[in-house]
Amino acid sequence: MHRYFKTIRLFWSTAFASQLEYQLNFLIELIAMVGTLLGSVFILSLFFTGGRQLGDWTWESALVIQGVYTFLDGLTNALLRPNLTEIVNYVREGTLDYVLLKPIDSQFWLSVKKFSFAGLPEIILGLSIVFWAAIQSGSTFSSYSLFVFIISLLIGFIILYSVWFLIAASSIWFVKTWNATEVLRALLAAGRYPISAYPVILRFIFTLVLPVAFLTTFPAEAILGELKFNILFFGLILSSLFFIFSRLFWKFALKHYTSASS
Amino acid sequence: MHNNSSDLIVVDQLSKYYRVANKQPGFKGTLKHFFDRKTSDVPAVTDISFKISPGEVVGFLGANGAGKTTLLKMMCGLIHPSTGFVDVGGFSPQRRQTAFLKEITLVMGQKQQLIWDLPPMDSLYVNAAVYGLSDHEAKVRINELAEMLELGEELTRPVRKLSLGQRMKSEILASLLHKPSVLFLDEPTLGLDVNAQARVRSFLSEYNKRTGATILLTSHYMADITALCPRVICIHKGKLFYDGDLDSLANSLSPSREVKVELKNPCASEQFKKYGEIQDLNDRFVCLLVSRDKLTDVVSNLLTDFDIIDLEISDPPIDQLIGELFIKGEVN
Numbered sequence: 001m002h003r004y005f006k007t008i009r010l011f012w013s014t015a016f017a018s019q020l021e022y023q024l025n026f027l028i029e030l031i032a033m034v035g036t037l038l039g040s041v042f043i044l045s046l047f048f049t050g051g052r053q054l055g056d057w058t059w060e061s062a063l064v065i066q067g068v069y070t071f072l073d074g075l076t077n078a079l080l081r082p083n084l085t086e087i088v089n090y091v092r093e094g095t096l097d098y099v100l101l102k103p104i105d106s107q108f109w110l111s112v113k114k115f116s117f118a119g120l121p122e123i124i125l126g127l128s129i130v131f132w133a134a135i136q137s138g139s140t141f142s143s144y145s146l147f148v149f150i151i152s153l154l155i156g157f158i159i160l161y162s163v164w165f166l167i168a169a170s171s172i173w174f175v176k177t178w179n180a181t182e183v184l185r186a187l188l189a190a191g192r193y194p195i196s197a198y199p200v201i202l203r204f205i206f207t208l209v210l211p212v213a214f215l216t217t218f219p220a221e222a223i224l225g226e227l228k229f230n231i232l233f234f235g236l237i238l239s240s241l242f243f244i245f246s247r248l249f250w251k252f253a254l255k256h257y258t259s260a261s262s
Numbered sequence: 263m264h265n266n267s268s269d270l271i272v273v274d275q276l277s278k279y280y281r282v283a284n285k286q287p288g289f290k291g292t293l294k295h296f297f298d299r300k301t302s303d304v305p306a307v308t309d310i311s312f313k314i315s316p317g318e319v320v321g322f323l324g325a326n327g328a329g330k331t332t333l334l335k336m337m338c339g340l341i342h343p344s345t346g347f348v349d350v351g352g353f354s355p356q357r358r359q360t361a362f363l364k365e366i367t368l369v370m371g372q373k374q375q376l377i378w379d380l381p382p383m384d385s386l387y388v389n390a391a392v393y394g395l396s397d398h399e400a401k402v403r404i405n406e407l408a409e410m411l412e413l414g415e416e417l418t419r420p421v422r423k424l425s426l427g428q429r430m431k432s433e434i435l436a437s438l439l440h441k442p443s444v445l446f447l448d449e450p451t452l453g454l455d456v457n458a459q460a461r462v463r464s465f466l467s468e469y470n471k472r473t474g475a476t477i478l479l480t481s482h483y484m485a486d487i488t489a490l491c492p493r494v495i496c497i498h499k500g501k502l503f504y505d506g507d508l509d510s511l512a513n514s515l516s517p518s519r520e521v522k523v524e525l526k527n528p529c530a531s532e533q534f535k536k537y538g539e540i541q542d543l544n545d546r547f548v549c550l551l552v553s554r555d556k557l558t559d560v561v562s563n564l565l566t567d568f569d570i571i572d573l574e575i576s577d578p579p580i581d582q583l584i585g586e587l588f589i590k591g592e593v594n
Contacts, residue, residue: 007391014377014384021379021420097340098375103363104392258342258356 007104012115015082019117033118036077037125040070043192057194060137064130064220069192071126072156072215076188078119080161083111084168085181091171096257107250111165134223141223148232149222155235156215160188162242165250172253191216211238270444270476271314271337276346278332279303306332308500309346314478316443319470321491321508322480325588329500330480331448337478338368338446350444364393367442369434371452374421381418382432386439393440400439407435411465427458434462438469445469447479451486463489484584498588515583519557520576521550526569537564546571551578 019026043066057065087110090096099109134141164184187210195203195217206212214235221227282304285295307329314320322330335341336348339355339362348355353362376385383404390400408417411431416424424432430450438445447466451459467490470477481487487494487508494511496504504511521538525546534540537560538552552560557575564570 003391003394007388010388010391014380014388017384018377018379094370094373095375097335097368097370097373100340100358101338101363101366101368102389102392103360103394109392255342258340 004104004108008112011113015113015115016117029118033121037121040066040073040122040125057196058137060133061220061224062194062197063133064137064223065194065216066192067126067129067131067133068153068156068216068219069126069188070129071123071153072160072188072191074119074122074124074126075157076119076160076185077122078116079112079114080164081181082114082116084164086110086114087168088171091257100254100258106254107165107247111161130220130223137224139224142225145223145225148227149219152214152219152222152227152232152235155232155239156219158239159211159214159242160184162239162246163187165246169246169250169253172257187212188215194220211242214238268315269313270316270318270351271478272347272349273313273333273337274311274347276307276310276333276336276348277305277344278307278329278336278341279305279344305500307336307497310497310500310502312495312502312505314476316476317470317474318493319467319477319491320479321487321494322478322497323487323494323584324480324497328497328588330497333497334368334446334448334478334480338366339363340368364440365442366444366446367437367440368446369437369448369450371430371447371449374429374433376421376429376432376436378421381420382413382424382436383417385421386417386436389436389439395439403439403441404435407438410468411435412461425458427454427461430454430458430462431465434465441473443473443475445475445477445479447477447481449481450479451481451483459483459485460489466490484579496584496587504587512577512583515587518551518553518578520578521552521557521561521564522572522574522576523548523550523564523568523570524572526571529568 019029090099090110096106099106102109139145164181167181167184190206190210191212195206195213198206203213207214218227218231218235222232280303281301283295283299283301285291310333322333324330332341336343337350337355339358342356350362351365353359353365355362376382377388386404387397387400390397390403395403404417408414411434413428413431413435416428416432417435421429421432434450445466450466451462454462463486466477466479469475477490479486479490492507494504494506494508495502496511518538520541525548528545529548531540531543534543534548534550538550538556540548541551542549550560561573561575564573
């Protein structure tokens with residue numbers, strides 16, 4: 001376990017050093033990041049001028065959802081995108097061979113090798129919005145609701161990660177995973193709004209088929225103290241299943257890779 | 263199959279087939295390919311058996327696509343064999359157990375593992391962490407290998423600024439950090455200039471002597487093989503057709519020697535036919551292949567029959583022999 005923590009630390013410090021290596025590029029990334037932030041804030045401000053309710057959500061509480069979305073989007077930019085879009089290159093260039101011959105879990109390596117620090121401000125902004133809006137909507141935090149919030153965020157992240165990893169792992173067959181990542185961004189974007197703002201049929205799909213509700217709505221409900229325990233329980237089981245499935249799928253994909261590559 | 267304790271690697275009747283889809287050209291072929299895919303099994307490696315003892319340096323020879331890389335990758339566990347058996351140090355490679363992975367390493371000349379934008383040193387410490395080495399162990403090990411490889415400042419310069427030779431040496435350093443006892447090298451000198459090739463070679467030979475590590479290597483450059491590998495395994499179209507020491511391969515390949523003659527006056531080719539097989543005839547220079555038993559007679563006859571300025575006798579170059587061997591497809 002200690003070995004894995006030390007490896008992550010070195011992965012991320014080298015990732016940071018790589019990003020600093022090109023000063024101009026780093027500057028541009030910083031500017032792009034500020035742009036993204038401004039974009040997020042602008043969309044949020046639209047919420048304030050609207051003044052109506054979304055579903056049965058007041059719009060301070062809808063703002064909590066925006067905060068959770070911003071947080072997950074930041075985490076996606078920092079961790080999921082840099083790593084999982086890289087899997088295609090490992091396959092195409094054949095450097096996956098080196099990863100497979102390291103005495104470390106290959107899914108671990110491929111999932112955490114990189115970390116883009118440009119995602120960090122969005123993560124911080126997202127969390128700030130969550131807490132600010134939760135206070136505005138009159139929520140009083142208890143250590144219990146904070147705990148449930150963290151667990152439900154974790155559930156959301158694991159589901160998002162697993163779906164993304166599944167698609168990225170399929171590049172072992174297709175070598176190019178075209179714009180699969182765009183599909184996932186759209187999935188995440190669907191979570192910008194409270195799930196009850198959607199028509200009933202979409203609500204059903206977003207909860208059970210594409211678990212968008214678990215990404216943003218449920219964590220927001222958790223911090224507002226409204227999340228039902230059975231949903232949290234269901235989420236724990238669902239995210240574990242997604243994660244286990246992603247691991248099994250990776251093992252299956254590797255079996256194909258190692259019997260087909262040369 | 264019993265693994266004798268004196269054998270480190272046992273390969274027994276190993277085969278690998280790839281399933282390949284065949285597509286006819288044109289739109290019609292594309293449609294057909296989409297709906298009704300015809301596949302066939304293409305053999306990459308067929309029924310290969312050999313054993314390797316600890317500390318041996320073995321060269322794998324073969325033309326492009328002969329199956330060398332497939333064979334190497336089956337031994338390090340990257341490719342599952344279709345049929346047959348591989349054992350490396352008591353492990354079944356394809357299971358890729360941690361204990362096995364810590365004993366082996368793979369260097370591929372055309373693929374790199376160092377982080378492109380950072381100095382090799384950063385990648386080295388990442389590798390050290392992955393293999394569970396402490397910072398102190400890593401430092402000692404890096405210094406030791408850097409000295410053997412004659413690497414210094416290069417290790418703190420971004421990889422993208424290094425020459426190909428420096429980069430390859432750094433790659434080798436990165437893959438030897440964890441003291442592997444079995445080295446798989448796939449074209450480790452690919453693209454390097456003659457000096458850099460020689461340095462990699464002398465390093466490998468010294469590493470083998472110092473640590474007793476077993477080295478298996480494929481190379482296109484005969485010089486790598488002649489300098490490093492007392493034993494060669496030749497593979498042609500997926501089949502093993504020679505396994506033994508390099509010297510006897512050369513002898514069995516060429517029962518004849520090369521006689522180069524420089525004449526005072528140009529002569530017609532007909533005049534040389536009776537002495538041996540004419541390899542080359544160019545104005546005043548003649549190159550003949552003469553069988554060993556007739557060599558002395560032929561040379562004395564040549565000296566009496568012609569006005570000769572210079573005469574040279576040598577073995578035909580080994581890579582030429584191997585090339586001919588692959589065309590003929592068998593050893594004499």
